[in-house]
Amino acid sequence: MASLKDVAKLAQVSLMTVSRAINSPDKLNKDTYIKVKKAIDELNYVPDVSALKIRGDRKVPQLIGVLALDTATTPFSVELLQAIEKTAQAHQCNTLIVNLFDDHDAERSINTLLSYRPAGIIFTSMGFRKITIPSKLQSQPLVLANCISPDLPVASYVPDDYQGQYHAMERVIAQGYKKPLCIYLSLNTLAGKLRRKAVEQAWQDHNLLLSDLTSYHLNLELGDEHYLDTIEIINRYFKEGSPDIDVIICGNDRIALLVYQVLLGLGYKIPQQVAVLGYDNMVGIGELFYPPLTTVQLPHYQIGERAALHIINRIKDKQEYKIDCPLLIRQSI
Template sequence: MASLKEVAQRASVSLMTVSRAINEPQRLKPETLAKVREAIDALNYVPDFSARKMRGKSSKLSTLGVLALDTATTPFSVELLLSIELTAREFGWSSFLVSITSESDSERAVSQLLSQRPDGIIFTTMGLREVNIPPRLVGKNLVLANCISPDHALPGYIPDDFGGQYQAMKLLLQKGYRNPLCFYLPESVPAGIRRRAGAEQAWREAGMPAEQLRQFHMESGDEHYRDVVQILERFAPNGKPDFDVLICGNDRIAFLAYQVLLAKGIKIPQQVAVLGYDNMVGIGDLFIPPLTTVQLPHREIGREAVLHLIEQRPNQGLIKIDSPVLERESL
């Protein structure tokens, strides 16, 4: 394995210049930085951050540990983890991931994480939820990503579920839809409550009658996704829907709704428009017609969580990240 000295010799610079290229690249002239990076690539040099930390020669953040509860085991939130890794890499920091696979696995995961002596920790989950922080992480340099603590005392970055659904409902009203049927996530899920509140706020502001906004929540558990089939049967007897737009709690609900509506011969969006939520990676454009949905800002959440640690931002509580509406042909 190549050494720091060999990199310096190949680039014709000092050892200090190589160190700065790795740790503080902004301090070097672009041409000098390019020479050092060419030497690093040519020699396949790998910086030994752990040795540097053990010697106590760096007071700056160098390693981010990611504690992932369900995040790495589901396809819907991979973008969050990728954003964390790429942002850390962009600023010259290393990162590593430890997954929590169950509640009973928490102690093992925390021990594994802390054994690496991370300078900062990101606790992340799949799907916005309230989490109990393991006691051994209390007082650590910790930021939450896509989750909240019971007392909201920890810094965290979460999607603006209220704002996303609020803007989506405003779009529907602007387009003239007046008879929505809403099928939200469970009331036990933070996003389910916040998205409903956002839709109701936009509805009230438009001066629309409350009884005209028909709303349902899923029961908890994936097996209840199919409940949307019965609800659609109830409100679309004989293939004649009495609603003009279906507001779905996420894109998975919209996927089921498409099948039911199209099987009944109901045209989307000519007879019924459909709105999803999440913008599941690689899925939205596969709907026919393509699904209008709200973007979960996983990429931005991951990036902001990393920058919170790198920039040593003060604890500002929960920061909500915009969730934009992505309009496609289902409206």
């Protein structure tokens, strides 16, 4: 890789002149600047940011570090990372994303990120969850995205799963459905607990009996293959025909995808015979259900944007910010 010295030699100028051409071009005459610029382009020279930082150059864009726990490997949270990058670029900041995989070798990843001296760090996870903040991050400007820490006061931006599910159930109730079959995420997940609580609270708030709700939790902590348990649940109620179920409340769109396949395979019409409600608005899939799936949008883009602005604007609050999850009304309800 070309150095500052290489540029100076090719342009036949001093190192100071090259430095001025990069940092203060207005202090050079036009011919000299053009000569240096030509040498930079010819050598594909890139300024050494670490050296600029050591000199205290104020023109160096601040860096936002991102620790992505299982996030960068999944399609579900791609919008979150995209929002962080776009927001940073819009404010003349750079980002450095370092992946964590189930906390494997977390210390090395954290050391790598801290070695770049970021202005702040965003810790994000795939799936709304509780995390433990590593000790080396506790003294850093830190914000959590799509996760919370029960142990330390730290700002976090998370989906308002309760609000999203409650609003969706109000729509279900307004449409006159009386006998829901609910297939939730794992009971030990934040989303699984919050979404069930919202369903039941909305149901009771409209003077309906909890005994009319038929509820299951998938054991997804044992592996994604347990999504397939959805097939057995649907067959249990629909295979023999004329079930006492008029709407299926799905813990997420992956469950809804299986529900569609089984129902349509058994000859049921959606929503004429049974309605289906999803959750997540699964990236690249949500609008491809037939008929299109009514679902709740996880606000990943807004979470990433707000988390980035928290660092950029140096916000000092250490509270939990809940981001609305809007209902996307399509044809399955």
